[in-house]
Amino acid sequence: MNASPTSPRGAAHDEPLLRITGLKKHFPVYGGLVMKRRTGAVHAVDGIDLTIREGETIGLVGESGCGKSTTGRLVARLMDSTEGTIAYQGRDITHAGRKELAPLRSEIQMIFQDPYSSLNPRHTVGRIISRPMEINGIAPKGGTENRVRELLETVGLNPEHYNRFPHEFSGGQRQRIGIARALALNPRLIVADEPVSALDVSIQAQVVNLLRELQEELGIAFLFIAHDLAVVRHFSQRVAVMYLGKVVEIADRDDLYQRPRHPYTRALLSAVPEVDDTKTERIRLIGDVPSPINPPPGCRFRQRCWKAQDICAATEPPLIPQIGSATTHLTACHFPEDVSATIGGRTADAVGIV
Incomplete structure (x- = not known):
């Protein structure tokens, strides 16, 4: 689905509808005999930058626990952020109070993951x-x-x-x-937090198609959170990949799916079943995701990456365009993937090939 230059509401795409800068959410961890001493914090969202244009759909994907849902709730202002800014139509709403947010509540709505618990059973x-x-x-x-x-x-x-x-x-x-x-309330932005993950597979396509039709007809912007990359590809125009609280890659849908640059993105995409006869190399990552309470320095994916070197532990890679990529394709990796190359060398030490 291609984005139109302007939405049906007539707003230009020059100024993003929503701009997230350096957004963080740390949940305190308490310990001790009386559980009153703070011993650390869960780095659920740890510094992400993201923009959503008028009428655009952004897919946010990643493993469970990477911070996707927390990001959605921060955007919808259902919880307060620890650091960073959330600007809606150029207006900073990061720390806006209830009265300041009241006029914007109708413009930013949310669809929750569980259709059973999100509806009041006592109401018609x-x-x-x-x-x-x-x-x-x-x-x-x-x-x-x-x-x-x-x-x-x-x-x-x-x-x-x-x-x-x-x-x-x-x-x-x-x-x-x-x-x-x-x-x-005729919203301009809807945060859809895994809206089909709790549904039967036969029903998922119907709901996704409904959302897509509504997006095209009404020009609503979506932050579409999911772990199913096939669903995200069907619905989103741009896709951001999260890992351990950070966005590690973001690009236009087709560019990301056809030319992934971050090793983690490539591993995720290798697990997506192919409907044609194309043989895709299956990458099985070894090891567990590090604890968000004590994330590793440098690149957070390096402990599971087959391309990791000393610089990956010493310096955190910035989210920037890579040589040979489109300027809209941003990757946070010191050694981005050459998609034309086959995995070899140190690969067997870090991943299993199926």
Whole structure:
């Protein structure tokens, strides 16, 4: 899916809708006999830079525990950051209070991972979807109930389901209710935190296609968080790869999938099943992800990387364009991959080839 130069809302892409700079989130760890002494911190998100343009979809991928969901919650301002800035339409909202955020709440919405726990079981579907409009003092033309029924139809549900309760729906239908709730305030940015990972495989494609249609029709920007690279490729225009709290590579979708430069990205992509007859070398990483409480100095991937050298332990690689790559393809690696070369040499010491 190609991005259009301007969104249906008429905003130019010159100024990003959202700009994240040096964003960090450290969760304190306490120990001792009375559990009141701080002994360290979990570096969940540890300094990431990211931009999202109007009407654009950014995919955020990585292993479980790499900081994807925490990043999404920071963007949606559901939690406060430790350091860094979050600028929305050029306005710094990093430490904005409740009153300052109130006008922006309708523009930044979130779709949660679990469609079972994200809906109040005591409320009807009509109540769940209309509640955001009531909180924000929005009175739709034609009435709130008519608006809710329109939203139900938009996400592929029967408008007559207005008075039903969440337990009467399947997982995929519940997620559609969550999507309708996110659309109720006409948002400009939606943070979708693994919106299909809890669904059956047969339902995942339907929900992703629905989100894609909504993105094209309404011009909504998405931060699409997922661990399934095949789903991300289908939906996203640009993809950012996270590892242990940091973005290690970001590029346009086709460029990243066809020419990965970071060894970690290449290892992830090698695990994606191929539908054609192309034989892809399977890379199996050896070792565990380091603890986010005490991340290693230098490159955080170096302990599992087949290209690591002394400089990787001494100096953290910056996220910059590499020689031979597009200026929009950024990689944080001292020895980026040459995708035309086969793995050899020290590879067997660090990875297993299947």
